[in-house]
Amino acid sequence: MAFLTTRRTLIAVTAVLALGTALSGPASAQDKIKLTFLFDNTPSTVTMAEALAAAFEAKHPNIDIETEPRPGGAEGDNITKTRLATGEMNDIFLYNAGSLFQAINPVQNLVDLTGDPMLANVQESFQSTVTGTDGKIYGVPIGTAMGGGILYNKRIYAELGLSVPKSWSEFMANNEKIKAAGKAPVIQTFGDTWTSQLFVLGDYYNVQAAVPTFAADYTAGKAKYASTPAAMKGFERQEEVFKAGYLNEDFAAAVFTDGVTQLATGEGAHYPMLSFAVTNIKELAPDNLNDVGFFAIPGDDASSNGLTTWMPAGLYIPKSSAHQAEARQFLAFVASVEGCDVQTAAVGAAGPYLVKGCTLPADVPPVVADLQTYFEEGGHSAPALEYLSPIKGPALEQITVEVGSGIRSAADGAALYDEDVRKQAMQLGLPGWN
Amino acid sequence: MTIAVEANAAPAARPAASAKARSAYPSWFYLPAAIIYGVLFLLPTVASLFFSLTRWTLFEAQFIGLDNFAQFFKEPFLVKGLTNTLIYGVVTSSLKVVLGMLLALLLTSDIIGRGYLRAVVFFPVLVSTIGVGITFTVMMHPTQGIINETIALFGLKGPGWLTDPRFALMSVALVDVWKGVGLATVIYIAGVVSIPQDYFEAAKIDGATSWQNFWAITLPLLRPATVTVVTLSLIGGLRSFDIIWAMTKGGPGFTSDVIASVIYKQYQAGFYGLSTAGNVVLFVLVAIIIVPLSIWFNRREIEQ
Numbered sequence: 001m002a003f004l005t006t007r008r009t010l011i012a013v014t015a016v017l018a019l020g021t022a023l024s025g026p027a028s029a030q031d032k033i034k035l036t037f038l039f040d041n042t043p044s045t046v047t048m049a050e051a052l053a054a055a056f057e058a059k060h061p062n063i064d065i066e067t068e069p070r071p072g073g074a075e076g077d078n079i080t081k082t083r084l085a086t087g088e089m090n091d092i093f094l095y096n097a098g099s100l101f102q103a104i105n106p107v108q109n110l111v112d113l114t115g116d117p118m119l120a121n122v123q124e125s126f127q128s129t130v131t132g133t134d135g136k137i138y139g140v141p142i143g144t145a146m147g148g149g150i151l152y153n154k155r156i157y158a159e160l161g162l163s164v165p166k167s168w169s170e171f172m173a174n175n176e177k178i179k180a181a182g183k184a185p186v187i188q189t190f191g192d193t194w195t196s197q198l199f200v201l202g203d204y205y206n207v208q209a210a211v212p213t214f215a216a217d218y219t220a221g222k223a224k225y226a227s228t229p230a231a232m233k234g235f236e237r238q239e240e241v242f243k244a245g246y247l248n249e250d251f252a253a254a255v256f257t258d259g260v261t262q263l264a265t266g267e268g269a270h271y272p273m274l275s276f277a278v279t280n281i282k283e284l285a286p287d288n289l290n291d292v293g294f295f296a297i298p299g300d301d302a303s304s305n306g307l308t309t310w311m312p313a314g315l316y317i318p319k320s321s322a323h324q325a326e327a328r329q330f331l332a333f334v335a336s337v338e339g340c341d342v343q344t345a346a347v348g349a350a351g352p353y354l355v356k357g358c359t360l361p362a363d364v365p366p367v368v369a370d371l372q373t374y375f376e377e378g379g380h381s382a383p384a385l386e387y388l389s390p391i392k393g394p395a396l397e398q399i400t401v402e403v404g405s406g407i408r409s410a411a412d413g414a415a416l417y418d419e420d421v422r423k424q425a426m427q428l429g430l431p432g433w434n
Numbered sequence: 435m436t437i438a439v440e441a442n443a444a445p446a447a448r449p450a451a452s453a454k455a456r457s458a459y460p461s462w463f464y465l466p467a468a469i470i471y472g473v474l475f476l477l478p479t480v481a482s483l484f485f486s487l488t489r490w491t492l493f494e495a496q497f498i499g500l501d502n503f504a505q506f507f508k509e510p511f512l513v514k515g516l517t518n519t520l521i522y523g524v525v526t527s528s529l530k531v532v533l534g535m536l537l538a539l540l541l542t543s544d545i546i547g548r549g550y551l552r553a554v555v556f557f558p559v560l561v562s563t564i565g566v567g568i569t570f571t572v573m574m575h576p577t578q579g580i581i582n583e584t585i586a587l588f589g590l591k592g593p594g595w596l597t598d599p600r601f602a603l604m605s606v607a608l609v610d611v612w613k614g615v616g617l618a619t620v621i622y623i624a625g626v627v628s629i630p631q632d633y634f635e636a637a638k639i640d641g642a643t644s645w646q647n648f649w650a651i652t653l654p655l656l657r658p659a660t661v662t663v664v665t666l667s668l669i670g671g672l673r674s675f676d677i678i679w680a681m682t683k684g685g686p687g688f689t690s691d692v693i694a695s696v697i698y699k700q701y702q703a704g705f706y707g708l709s710t711a712g713n714v715v716l717f718v719l720v721a722i723i724i725v726p727l728s729i730w731f732n733r734r735e736i737e738q
Contacts (some may be wrong), residue, residue: 037690080700085492103704108493190686192599250577252597371466395511402687407599416510423505427489427705429496 004045032064033326038078038083039094041069043257044279044347049094051346056333063326063403064094073194073392076101084109089318091327096141097129097311101139102390102428106132111317111324112333113137120330126354129387130314139314140335143343144351146310147275148202148370154366156183156269157293164295166302168237173248178269186241186247187268188404189259191252193397196404198272199241199297200234200396205308205382206299207231215388221425221432226414235297235410235417240401252405257284264288272297273311278367279347294370307374307381312354351375390428393420437631464513486714490707501712503543508651511688514697520720522607522692523671529611530667531660539652541619542626552623556616563613567680569598570609574681596682599689605688607679610674618663626652660732666721693719 005174039049046069053065068090070079077100083089085102089204091119096100104110106188106341113119119127122140130139157163157174165171177186190194205213210230211382217223228325241247248254252328263271264285271277275294282289296307315334317327333339340358349360360368374381386392397416402408408416426434486502488495541552558566573580575597584590595605633651644649675694678684684691684699688738691699693716700709 038722074699074702077704081702105491107494108491135635193683193685240727250575252594253576344736397698398687401685402689405597405599405686407687407689421704423708424703427491427703429489 012354015397016188019035022162026104032067032249034063034064034091035326035330036068036090037067037088037092037321037330038068038070038080040072042072042276042280043283044276044350045069045094048279048343048347049118049249051342052142052339055338055342059333060326060329063329064278065330069422070165072117073192073397077394082102084318084320087318087320089187089320090284091321091323092279093317093319094270094313096316097126097139097141097314097387098384099386099390099392101130101314102133103392103424104288105129105413106138106316107136109318109320110138111306111319111321111327113139113317113328113331116328116332118328118335121335121337121355121356123356125383126311130316131310139316140331141354142315142334142348143312144353145312145375146351147205147294147296147381148198148310149272149294149373150198151201151263151271151273151275151276151292151367152292153263153266154268154293155291156181162386164293166305166400168298168300170300170302172244173238175241175270179246184262184268185246185270187248187253187254187259187271188251189256189406190401191255191403192257192365195273196238196254197397198274199238199402199404201238201384201386202272202297202308203299204236204385205306206304207385208298209304209306210384215385218421218431219389219391219425221422224418225415225421226411226418232410232414235414237401238400239406239410239413242404242406247404256280260284264292266291275280275371276350278365281351281367282348282395289365291378292367296374297303305380307371309375309381309383310384311387314344327428391421391425391430393417393424397419411416446590448556471586482710482713485707486711488707488710490710491704498707502708503715506715509585509696511696512693514688514721515691515693518603518690518695521691522610522674523668523723525604525607526610526614526671526674527664527667529607530615530618531663533611533615533658534622535660536624537615537619538626542623550714552619555619558613560617561613565678566609566613567677569680570605574605577660585682586628592600597686599686602682602686602690606678609681610671610677613677613697614667614670618667621659621663622656626654630657657734665731668727669720669724673716691695 037049037053039045046067047070050067053067057063057065067327070076079095080089080095081104089109095104105195110132118140119137126141127137127392133138152164156178160177162174162177165174178185207228207230211223211228214223214228223231225235248262250258254262256277259268259273260277260280261284262268264281265288278289278292278294280300281292296305303358315331317331321327335355337355337357340353340355343353344361349364351368351371352360360372364372396417399408399413399420403410422433456545464560481674485495486498487499489498489502490496494589537555541548541555545551574582576582576592576594579595581595585592593601596602629652633655634647637651639649673694674692678690678695680697682690684695693712697709697712699717700706700712
């Protein structure tokens with residue numbers, strides 16, 4: 001009995017020392033430290049998050065990670081904001097970098113990671129998207145960089161003898177031929193409203209090519225979507241695709257996973273989406289993984305074709321967490337070469353990692369190979385607006401659903417979005433807006 | 435009802451009680467109720483009036499006067515939301531009155547399996563609204579839903595019940611009626627049963643037809659039940675949110691948004707002050723509609 005007690009105390013002391021935290025109560029070996037981990041319920045994110053948690057637990061037997069998926073889109077924003085505001089956020093949570101990150105009030109809510117050795121592994125381009133208004137860094141990347149463009153079915157392209165379009169008119173010409181062949185040229189999935197935004201958000205490479213100062217002027221309240229012809233294009237193109245009758249029959253009710261399946265199995269030819277969907281193809285239609293390729297949303301001019309890129313989501317620790325030291329250990333694990341390898345093993349290679357030293361396997365799916373060409377040919381990719389400006393209007397997804405299903409005109413939609421942006425800017429308290 | 439009886443009976447039992455002791459109970463008996471009412475109702479009401487005048491992040495509130503109200507009334511979705519709310523409230527409430535009354539008449543007549551049928555009509559009231567919403571969403575899927583697949587058997591093409599902006603709100607309203615008509619029916623059954631048979635016997639002697647029976651006896655004597663059903667279902671319809679959110683989330687786009695879903699979206703976006711202002715607007719709107727209606731109904735009742 002006495003021996004047992006001593007042993008327990010010894011283990012407890014070791015555990016406390018190892019963790020570097022001053023625990024006031026006695027801990028026993030049986031009492032694992034429980035960390036909770038919140039992430040979105042996209043199937044690939046769930047697989048990846050659970051694999052990371054399992055690998056981390058194997059390395060740290062004293063820590064138990066309880067995973068919790070949440071809905072994505074506006075519903076997910078709501079859960080995240082409410083939990084942060086009420087101090088009930090999980091010990092670790094996954095959330096977007098960039099403007100959505102600014103909207104969760106990082107300076108007030110999150111643990112400052114500046115100076116933590118784990119950040120030495122993280123590329124500077126990502127660090128800047130998880131930096132608060134106070135200049136401190138609050139997160140590490142999970143997942144890979146992405147492109148916002150068009151996933152296409154290579155088999156349909158081969159059957160119809162089409163080539164990857166470099167300009168919008170080529171794209172529309174391809175659509176006409178695909179429609180004539182009896183397939184849905186463009187897949188839209190408005191059952192998940194967030195999927196409707198790609199024509200607008202993914203067009204930003206073309207916007208900044210035409211108006212290089214757009215991001216700065218937009219943040220300052222000087223440039224508007226409705227009054228900037230290049231920025232209006234995204235809304236107009238979404239409208240054009242609908243009016244031409246190029247959408248899949250169930251576009252209004254289909255959800256993201258329907259879209260992925262329809263594309264991979266060849267029911268539809270194009271799906272405007274973020275390239276991360278490749279991990280979902282692997283999950284939902286593994287046999288068709290090599291049938292899907294990727295290209296940037298084409299602009300007017302074939303000679304200035306380039307890709308709008310997205311940063312991976314970040315992992316953050318709320319100030320309310322009772323186990324910040326252990327949570328930091330998990331973040332450090334994710335932002336390491338080992339963490340990248342666990343992610344690749346779980347969901348496959350989806351794009352370039354933002355952690356130094358991480359590499360992709362030699363045989364990547366065609367989507368990733370296509371994606372990499374844009375990242376390699378320096379100068380042909382540009383970050384999406386949400387990484388250059390803290391403002392993203394929360395109602396964009398409903399507006400693009402309306403424009404994309406012919407309920408509202410493109411001009412109306414753009415004007416409505418400008419109003420939405422103004423509300424967000426005022427809530428953030430940015431100068432120059434009132 | 436019982437409370438009223440006791441309150442009346444108590445002074446009668448003690449006729450010698452002084453004028454001071456108007457109530458049978460010491461006043462501190464009211465304290466628990468007063469505290470609960472104050473903390474859970476009065477305080478939030480006052481607080482929300484204050485926060486509706488601020489730009490609020492849940493941590494800090496900056497006073498901005500009536501800007502939130504100005505912004506809320508400028509919301510382009512608000513006009514749509516307001517009209518949708520009124521349409522939704524009126525449609526669900528009137529359908530519940532008509533269907534509830536007809537079902538009550540049917541279920542109080544001599545039909546086979548009356549008890550079973552009563553239970554069946556009431557059953558949807560007991561089911562979770564979200565569950566009903568999700569089930570009907572699946573059934574109303576434009577291509578794979580059971581409703582349109584059935585229509586397709588007859589060689590017709592069913593509409594996108596929830597995805598066509600022309601039908602979305604009405605589809606949700608119909609599901610709401612299906613779910614809520616049971617309650618209206620039960621209230622009406624109670625009303626029909628409580629009509630004394632003497633009237634019908636007297637009418638029979640006078641040679642009244644069954645239509646005259648309904649028009650001259652049943653309908654007027656069902657007034658209290660109608661008042662209850664209209665008030666309850668109109669309030670329910672005007673602040674309806676759960677079933678709309680479960681089925682369309684106000685979509686496609688903003689076409690089936692009601693005030694409550696517009697407000698909820700402002701919360702989702704983190705515009706806490708603005709959405710609180712929206713709640714104040716909703717409160718005022720419901721009060722403007724219900725208070726005169728209730729006064730009017732009650733006056734008519736007394737006049738009778």
